[in-house]
Amino acid sequence: MIEMTDDIKEPNGFEFPCEYPVKAMGPNTDEFVKKITELVRQHAPEVSSNSVHSRVSSTGKYISVTVLVYAHSRNHLINIYQDLRADKEVVWTL
Numbered sequence: 001m002i003e004m005t006d007d008i009k010e011p012n013g014f015e016f017p018c019e020y021p022v023k024a025m026g027p028n029t030d031e032f033v034k035k036i037t038e039l040v041r042q043h044a045p046e047v048s049s050n051s052v053h054s055r056v057s058s059t060g061k062y063i064s065v066t067v068l069v070y071a072h073s074r075n076h077l078i079n080i081y082q083d084l085r086a087d088k089e090v091v092w093t094l
Contacts, residue, residue, distance in 0.1 A: 020071040023094040024084050028056055028063040032089055036065040039087065043080045044069040062091065 026032045051068040
């Protein structure tokens, strides 16, 4: 018997929907962490403060912000990353 689900298998091995860690790095400020969190929440309003983690670089100049999101599709992630990359303070995304 074949079971039908809403999961979509992508060619790259991801199955959607899934939890996915969205990462962005920028200047080491509290404002940057808040900005990244709010940018991601525009696409994933369910993100809670428990889903946001940050780590300061060894030099203390940058901070990496990781937001765990429930990604509905590849396009959902693409839209999140497009908005993150459009921000002038974001140095890189992963």
